[in-house]
Amino acid sequence: MxxxxxxxxxxxxxxxxxxxxxxxxxxxxxxxxxxxxxxxxxxxxxxxxxxxxxxxxxxxxxxxxxxxxxxxxxxxxxxxxxxxxxxxxxxxxxxxxxxxxxxxxxxxxxxxxxxxxxxxxxxxxxxxxxxxxxxxxxAPQAIMTREKQPSVWEKELYNAKVLHKKGAAILSVSVDAAGKPTDVKVVSENPTGFNFGAAAARLTRESKFIPAFRDGKPVSCTVKTRHAFDTR
Incomplete structure (x- = not known):
């Protein structure tokens, strides 16, 4: 074993x-x-x-x-x-x-x-x-703060909320060695047409991170992250 x-x-x-x-x-x-x-x-x-x-x-x-x-x-x-x-x-x-x-x-x-x-x-x-x-x-770890989060439910996810849709998005996220997101791209979303990717991207861009660590030292990197939403 x-x-x-x-x-x-x-x-x-x-x-x-x-x-x-x-x-x-x-x-x-x-x-x-x-x-x-x-x-x-x-x-x-x-x-x-x-x-x-x-x-x-x-x-x-x-x-x-x-x-x-x-x-x-x-x-x-x-x-x-x-x-x-x-x-x-x-x-x-x-x-x-x-x-x-x-x-x-x-x-x-x-x-x-x-x-x-x-x-x-x-x-x-x-x-x-x-x-x-x-x-x-x-991998980088998003810090869960008590600060007010962007209101994606009233903007990007408004239609999904009205129609009681749930969905997910996969992002490509670059974070520097200081924990700042430097690039966020939507790789895919399912289902399409309900802005799940846009909502995940905005939340990520406005988040703070603990940076990635390699061999015990902070480094910049790019990783893929998954974000799920349930508007029901």
């Missing part, structure tokens, strides 16, 4: 520290029985998930919602085990200027069988190239 947590190393930066999966005894891997998954027939699988990480890791995260944003075909057993594990594990809060800060966390987990042994990897990003290479890369 083998497992690894990527994105849990000590980050040396005075201004920012991203949220990470707690690498201690409460780590996600401790709650996933990979041997049992293999015995039950689970094959190689990839699952991506989003969640909010609060400012106090002592808060029971059972009250939070984990959203599965992608799951490879045939990954049902792994999905169930991962969701249970995420409800039992803890995340280390993000810090901005030394203060705990609530952020959006985008993560991924992979299950594979190598030489007859099950392996689990958990990542703090959802970039296929970074995951495939096993890099120590933490």
């Amino acid at each position: 083998c497992g690894a947590l990527l994105g849990v190393a000590t980050v040396a930066n005075a201004q920012f520290k991203p949220a990470t999966i707690d690498g201690g005894p409460e780590a996600v891997m401790k709650f996933v029985n990979v041997q049992k998954l293999m015995e039950r027939g689970q094959k190689d699988a990839v699952v991506m998930f989003d969640r909010v990480v609060l400012t106090d890791k002592s808060i029971a995260i059972h009250a939070l919602t984990t959203e599965i944003t992608y799951a490879s075909p045939g990954s049902g057993l792994f999905q169930d085990a991962l969701l249970h594990a995420l409800d039992a594990a803890y995340f280390t809060p993000a810090l901005v200027d030394g203060k705990p800060t609530q952020v959006a966390f985008n993560g991924a987990a992979t299950f594979s069988i190598k030489d007859g042994k099950p392996q689990l990897r958990v990542y703090a990003n959802q970039e296929p190239n970074e995951i495939a290479a096993g890099h120590d890369f933490i």
Whole structure:
């Protein structure tokens, strides 16, 4: 049996520290029985998930919602085990200027069988190239502030709200090493014609981020992010 947590190393930066999966005894891997998954027939699988990480890791995260944003075909057993594990594990809060800060966390987990042994990897990003290479890369994390958010419900999403539509958009988001979004583009939206992409883009442009970290240092990068809206 083998497992690894990527994105849990000590980050040396005075201004920012991203949220990470707690690498201690409460780590996600401790709650996933990979041997049992293999015995039950689970094959190689990839699952991506989003969640909010609060400012106090002592808060029971059972009250939070984990959203599965992608799951490879045939990954049902792994999905169930991962969701249970995420409800039992803890995340280390993000810090901005030394203060705990609530952020959006985008993560991924992979299950594979190598030489007859099950392996689990958990990542703090959802970039296929970074995951495939096993890099120590933490994606930018949007800061969840109490400041008034742009009123996309009364502008971009007005028609969707009237018609009780739900939808999602995928964006390409560039964030510099200071946490500022420098470029936001709509990659796709579903369904089209209801401004889900425009709404997601405006919210992202007006957001603040903890920058990406590579090998413990803040870096500029471009990542893809998914945004879901339910106007019903």
